[in-house]
Amino acid sequence: MQVDRLVDTKRIMLVGYSVLLVLTARWAFAADERLSLILYCGLLLPFFVLMRWPNAPVLLMASFTATLAGKAIYAATVNPLAGPDEIHYYEQVTTFEKLSQFMPYAIEQIQSGWMNISAYPVFGLMYMPFYKWLELDDPLAIILFNTVLLILIVNSSYRLNDSRFAYALPDPDNSRQPFMIISVIGLMLSPSLMYMSSLFAKDITCVWLGLLGALLLLQKRWLLFLIVILYATGLRDYAVIYTLCFYFLYTQRIRTAVCVMLAAAGLLFMQIGPLGIINAVMLSIFLFISPNPMNFSNWEPELLLRTLEAVFMGIVLMISVYQAIVYKETRKFYLMAALLIFTYACALVLVGYVTITGRELDYGVGTIGDNMVRKKLPVLPLLYTIAAYAMVWCRKIFILKHRKIQSLEAEQSRELKQLVAAPKPSGGATAPAWHERLAGGKGSDGHAGTRTT
Structure with a gap:
């Protein structure tokens, strides 16, 4: 009872603090926009602290500080309007002086083109109220908006793992907490999330909506789930795929996941042929190791951190394969993860095929569409869950061998x-x-886990 009361109190304080930030932000940003951006990034600390997290305050504070430092570096070195999509999103800020001018336009666009709707007005429904309420016009302000979503992404992933993760751990009493901490800190320190949240783009929003949709589906809040998934589909056509991936992961519905994977692979085979399946397998691996560490240009300063992340994920992939072969307790989780990643890869390959053929370009082995580094972002929470699982098993095996x-x-x-x-x-x-x-x-004595070799 006391724990529930404490949770309710923290939730009320979180809502109250969020409202206070919004109410004071308008006047603060009117005085000095860029200085207020720095100030409000620091003021996100209480917002972060009031959320529910694993019991590791020092590590969480260190990772939060590192995240803000990384965001500051990217803000100073990365142009938030780095591509054509980013420019088009920002053009809506400069084109419409007031939110009352934008909303009729967005509604008209959605109503007239709902079968093939553009993401520009749909995403505008998220960030335009933020910009127009605070009377902002600096594209860097999107960093604050995306940083809030980044915190929500990490927290949503933690809530899913904390309440729904039921796969075998080497020592549930002592391994569950490290598993949670590793997954949270991994996402907080992810260079990909830091970088993408520094751009005027929809990708961070897509990740959060996927996790939010999975949470709502698990909680059986059907109406809210329907609203979220419809909006998310307006941003990305295949949003339902990665949302269901999270749902299948935490409900452990392997048979359903197999059926969905076979349906996706079958559709891919009918549309492209064996080449599509080959590319889907390649992309399943590439989701871990992108940007490609074998490409020397990816080791330039601009891509260095993301390439190091790819190297780390490549090591995680190899460890995961080894553990799945040797320790049968891990196979259920790794089988589910493999099914979900391959299903998502099939969706990406199909989208890439439509894009490439629409541009009348050649399609061959390894041709998997444009900007796949960005499109791996929706399953990044899954990749870091795999990383945390693999590291916890490695830690346990090492401890037991040391004790022996x-x-x-x-x-x-x-x-x-x-x-x-x-x-x-x-x-x-x-x-x-x-x-x-x-x-x-x-x-x-045998060592940790049950060996089959």
Whole structure:
């Protein structure tokens, strides 16, 4: 009862603080826009603290500080209007002086082209109230908007893992907390999320809507889920795919996931043929290792952090494959993760095929569409969940091996003392028990997990 009351109090404080920030922001930004951006990024700390997180305050504060530092670096070095989409989104800010002018335009665009709707007015429904309420015109202001969404992404992922993650952990009592902490800190420090949240783009919003849709679906809040998924589909046609990926992951519906994967692969095969399946397999791997570390141009300062993230994810992929082969307890999770990633890859390949053929370009092996580094973002929470799972299993295996070595050393020392103290027998002495254990004989212990090789 006290815990529930504390949660309710924190929730009320969070809502109250958020309202206070919004009410004071208008006057603060009117005085000095860029200075207020810096100030309000710092004022997000109480907003962050009032949310529900794993019990690791020092690590969380360090990761939050590192996130803000990374955001500051990207804000100073990255143009938020880096591409044509970003420019078009920002043009709506400069074209419409008031929100009352934009809303009729957006509604008209949605009503007239709902079968093939543009993402520009749809995304405008999210950021235009922010810009027009605060009377902003600096494109850098989108960083504050996206930083709030970034925090919500990490928190939504944590809430899903905390309440719904039921896959086998090596030691549930001692491994669950590290698993949560690793997944949260990984997302907080993700260079991809930091970079994309520094652009005037819809990608961060898409990630959050996917997680939010999964949460609403798990909570059986059907009406809100329908609203969210319709809006998310207006931003990305395949939003329902990655939303259902999160849903299947946390409900452990492997059979349903297999059916959806087979349907996606079948559709891909009918549209493209075997080449589509090959590209989907390649893209499933590329989702981990993008930007490609083998491309030397990706090691330039602008891409360095994201390339290091790709190297880390490549290592995670190799560890995951090894663990799935050796430890049968992990196979259910890794099988589900593989199904979901391949399903999402099929959707991306199909979208890429439509884009490439629409531009009358050649399609071949490895041709998987444009800007796939950006389009991996919706499943980045899944990738970091895989990373946390793999690292927790590695940690447990290391601890158990270390304990086994310590136990054998202690037994060796004890038996050596007994041999020294005891009189020598006339016949051949029996080998100490630890000899057999070190040799793998009778009485030797297995290590963490159940090996099948």
